[in-house]
Amino acid sequence: MNVIFEHNQAAHCENGVTSNLFKYYGLSLSEPMIFGIGSGLFFAYLPFLKVNHIPVTTFRPLPGFIFKRAAKRLGFDIKRKRFSNPDKAMLELDKKLEQGIPVGMLVGVYHLTYFPKPYRFHFNAHNLVVYGKEDGNYLISDPIMETPTKLTYKELRRVRYARGVFAPKGHMYWAEKLPEKINLKEAIVKGIVQTAKSMLRIPFPMFGIKGIKYLAEQVRKYPQKLGENKAAQYLGQIVRSQEEIGTGGAGFRFMFAAFLQEASEILKQQSLHHLSMEMTEIGDLWREFAVETARIVKKRSSLENPYDGVANLLLTIAERERKVFQELLKIKNINP
Amino acid sequence: MKKNEVPQDDANMLEGKFKEPCYAIDENGKYTTVGSVGWEAKNIIMQDAWDEVDQRIEKVKQQVISGYFSPIAYYMEKNLMDVKILAAYVGLWRFKVKRHLKMKHFDKLNDEILAKYAETFDIELTILKNKELN
Numbered sequence: 291m292n293v294i295f296e297h298n299q300a301a302h303c304e305n306g307v308t309s310n311l312f313k314y315y316g317l318s319l320s321e322p323m324i325f326g327i328g329s330g331l332f333f334a335y336l337p338f339l340k341v342n343h344i345p346v347t348t349f350r351p352l353p354g355f356i357f358k359r360a361a362k363r364l365g366f367d368i369k370r371k372r373f374s375n376p377d378k379a380m381l382e383l384d385k386k387l388e389q390g391i392p393v394g395m396l397v398g399v400y401h402l403t404y405f406p407k408p409y410r411f412h413f414n415a416h417n418l419v420v421y422g423k424e425d426g427n428y429l430i431s432d433p434i435m436e437t438p439t440k441l442t443y444k445e446l447r448r449v450r451y452a453r454g455v456f457a458p459k460g461h462m463y464w465a466e467k468l469p470e471k472i473n474l475k476e477a478i479v480k481g482i483v484q485t486a487k488s489m490l491r492i493p494f495p496m497f498g499i500k501g502i503k504y505l506a507e508q509v510r511k512y513p514q515k516l517g518e519n520k521a522a523q524y525l526g527q528i529v530r531s532q533e534e535i536g537t538g539g540a541g542f543r544f545m546f547a548a549f550l551q552e553a554s555e556i557l558k559q560q561s562l563h564h565l566s567m568e569m570t571e572i573g574d575l576w577r578e579f580a581v582e583t584a585r586i587v588k589k590r591s592s593l594e595n596p597y598d599g600v601a602n603l604l605l606t607i608a609e610r611e612r613k614v615f616q617e618l619l620k621i622k623n624i625n626p
Numbered sequence: 627m628k629k630n631e632v633p634q635d636d637a638n639m640l641e642g643k644f645k646e647p648c649y650a651i652d653e654n655g656k657y658t659t660v661g662s663v664g665w666e667a668k669n670i671i672m673q674d675a676w677d678e679v680d681q682r683i684e685k686v687k688q689q690v691i692s693g694y695f696s697p698i699a700y701y702m703e704k705n706l707m708d709v710k711i712l713a714a715y716v717g718l719w720r721f722k723v724k725r726h727l728k729m730k731h732f733d734k735l736n737d738e739i740l741a742k743y744a745e746t747f748d749i750e751l752t753i754l755k756n757k758e759l760n
Contacts, residue, residue, distance in 0.1 A: 301659070322649070322657070342708075400706070407667045411706050419732045427744055436661075453714035455660040456705075523678060526671040533668045535647070539661070542650035544627060548657035570651065574627060577667075584667035587674050 292422030293390050297431040297438045301538030302350075302564040305330065307394050307417040307435020308357045312348070314392055315468040317364065319436060321538075326361050326549030327355035327481040334497050338474040341455070344527045347505065349541035351488070353396070353415030353456060354626050357463075363477035365469030372459045376451050378459030380443065383420060386464060392431075394464040398452020403438050404432070409534070414456040420446070434536065477625045478553050485546075486618040489611065499612045506604035513597050522587045523595065529580045543573035558625050564592060565614055572614070575607050627651070632660040637669035679706065687759055696732030697757045700722075701747040715746040 296313055300306025300321045308324045325331070330350055337345040350356070361368045373379035398414040399405060423431040427440040441449075450460045489498040496504060505528070512521035531541070538545040547569035554562035582600050585591040589621050593599040627650045641648065645661030652658050683703045689695040695750065702712050713723040718739075725731045726743075744751045753760065 299644070299647060301649065302744065326676065406639065406643050408639045408641075408676060412711055434644065444669065454711040457714065518760070522674070526674055529668070529671050533665065534672065538647060539627060540648040544657075546647050551657050567655075567659075578669075580667045584670040587671055 292387075292424065293309050293392060295392055295419070295421035295429075295431055295438075295602050296384070300433040300536075302330075302536040302542075303417040304353065304356045305545075307419055307431075308360050310398065310419055310433065311394055311465060312360075312364070313391060314367070315366075315465060315466060317472065320548075320552065322385060322545050322549035323358065323362050323478075323552055325476055325545050326485070326553060327477045328358075328360035329481050329484040329488065330356040330496075331485050331546045333499075333501045333541075334495055335501045335508070344524055345529045347531045349531060349537060353417075357394075357417075359481070360477075361465070363480050364472055364474075366465045367467075367469070368465055369462055370457055370461065370463040372461045374459070376447055376460060379450060379462070380447055383462060384423070386462075387423055391464050391466065392419050393462050393464045394419050395450060395460075396456075396458035397446075398454075398458065398538070399449075401448050402454060403433075403441075403445060404431070404435065412452070412454050413581070414452045414454060414458055437517065475557055475623050479621055480552065482550075482618050482621050486615040486621075489615045490619065499608050499615070502604055502608035502611070504607065506601040509604065510601040525583050525597075525600070526587050529583045532576060533580055539571035540576040543569055543576055547573060557623065558620075559621070561617065561626035562621070565617055568610070568614055572607060572610050575603065575610070579607070581602050598624065629653070629658060629660055632662050634663050635664040635665040635666040635669060637666075639664050639669060639672060649709040677704075690729070691755070691760060694727045694731050695760060696737070697754055698728055698732060698743055699727040700759050701743070701749070701754075702727070705747055712746065718742070 292419065298306065298310055302325070305321045305324045308328070309319060309321050312319060332349060332351045334348050335345065339346045373382065373384065383393055394417060395429060396414070397416050398412065399416045400410050400412050402410065418430055418432040418606055420428050428446050429441055430439045430441050432439060447504060452458060477591055492498050495501065508527065512524055516524060533539065547566045550562050550566035550569060553562060554566065579600060582591065582603065586596045627648070629650045631650045632648045632650050640663060647659040648662045649657055650660050653726055683723055686703045688694055690700045709723050710721050713720040716723065717731050726735060740754050741751050744754045
C-alpha cells in the first residue's frame with residue numbers, strides 16, 4: 291500500500307525528514323521550527339578528529355540529535371531499528387511500507403546516484419524517507435531534492451549498508467501516530483534554552499563560544515604551523531562545513547534567526563525578534579569569513595596579515611554570539 | 627542576508643539537479659527561503675578541495691605506473707576512500723589492505739580477494755587484473 295506523502299525540500303536533511311514525517315502525522319511545522327526545537331545550532335572544533343587529514347569543524351550536534359530532541363519535546367513515540375543482516379533490513383522495510391508507514395532512514399551519500407558528484411563523499415549520516423514501492427522501485431523523499439525520487443532495491447540496500455564512520459547498518463526509524471497533546475510553546479522554550487546552554491556551558495575549550503575562540507587562536511597560528519598550502523586547506527574546510535552541507539547559509543545562523551523570528555510570534559515575546567535580527571547580522575559576519583577565506587585560498591587576500599584578519603573576525607563573531615545566547619538563556623514561557 | 631542578496635553564482639557544483647535553499651529576509655523583514663545555484667566563495671573553496679583530491683589521485687597513478695603502488699591504491703584514492711573505509715567495505719583487516727596497496731603484494735592476490743575489491747570499486751575484475759587505470 292502506498293501512502294500519500296507530502297514532500298518538501300529543506301536546507302538540511304535531518305530537519306527536512308523530521309518536518310516531512312511529522313507533517314504526515316498531521317503536525318505541520320517549518321524547517322526552522324524543527325531545527326530550533328531540536329536545538330540544532332551548535333559549534334565544535336575538534337583538532338584531534340580528522341577527516342581526510344583535516345580537523346573537523348561542525349556547526350551542528352551529532353547526527354540524529356535534532357530528530358531525537360524534536361520528537362521527544364513534541365511527544366512523538368519513535369521506534370528505531372538496526373540490522374546486522376542487510377536482507378532482513380530490506381524485508382523489515384517492506385513490511386512497514388505494506389502497513390502504510392513511511393520510514394525514515396540513515397544512508398551513506400557516496401553511492402546516492404541522484405546526488406551531484408561534487409557533493410558525493412563518504413558521509414554516512416544522510417537522512418531520507420522511504421514512503422512506498424512501485425514496480426520494485428522504492429519511492430524516496432530526500433529533503434535535499436526539490437521533488438521525490440526513486441531508488442532500486444540494489445541501490446537502496448547499498449546506501450543503507452555504506453561503510454566507514456557512522457556506518458548506518460540499516461538504521462531505520464518511524465512513528466506510528468500523532469501524539470495526543472502537543473505543547474508547542476513549552477517545546478520551543480526547551481529548544482532555545484538547551485541551545486544556549488550548549489553554546490555557553492560545556493566545560494571544554496572545543497565547544498560553543500569557547501570553541502569559536504579556540505578556533506580563532508588556532509587559525510592565527512595556521513600559516514607558521516602548517517605552511518601556506520595546508521593552512522589554506524584547513525581554513526577552507528571550516529567554510530565547507532559552514533556552507534556546503536545543507537546549513538541554509540552561515541553555519542545554520544540564518545535558519546536559527548528564522549526560528550527565533552517564528553518563536554517571537556508564537557511566544558509573543560518581542561525580545562526574541564531583536565535577537566533574531568542580531569543573529570542575522572552575525573550570520574552576515576560568518577559569510578564575510580567565508581569570502582575572506584576564499585580570497586586566501588585563491589591567494590588574493592588584500593589584508594596585510596590575512597590569517598590574523600580572519601581570526602579577529604571569528605573573535606568578533608564569538609563575542610556577539612555570546613551576548614545573544616546569554617539573553618536566550620533567560621527565555622521563559624511567560625504566556626503558557 | 628537579504629532575499630535579493632542570495633548569490634546565484636553557477637559553477638555547476640549542483641549539476642543542475644536542484645537548487646540549495648538559503649534562508650534570507652524579504653522586503654518586510656520576514657524570513658523566507660531562496661533557492662541558490664551556488665556562491666562564488668563556496669565554489670572556490672570546493673574547487674580547491676577537489677583539485678587537491680585530483681592531485682592526490684594523479685600522484686598515486688604515477689606511483690602505480692612506476693610499480694610501487696598497486697591499482698588498488700589508485701582506485702582507493704579515486705573512490706575518495708582511506709584504508710579504514712576500504713577495509714570496512716571489503717571486509718578485510720586494515721593491515722592486509724595496507725599490504726595490498728603495494729604492487730609486490732598485489733601480484734600474489736587470488737581472484738577471490740581481487741573480486742571483493744573490484745565489487746567495492748564498481749569495476750570489472752579484469753580491469754583490476756590488467757592493472758588498467760581509468
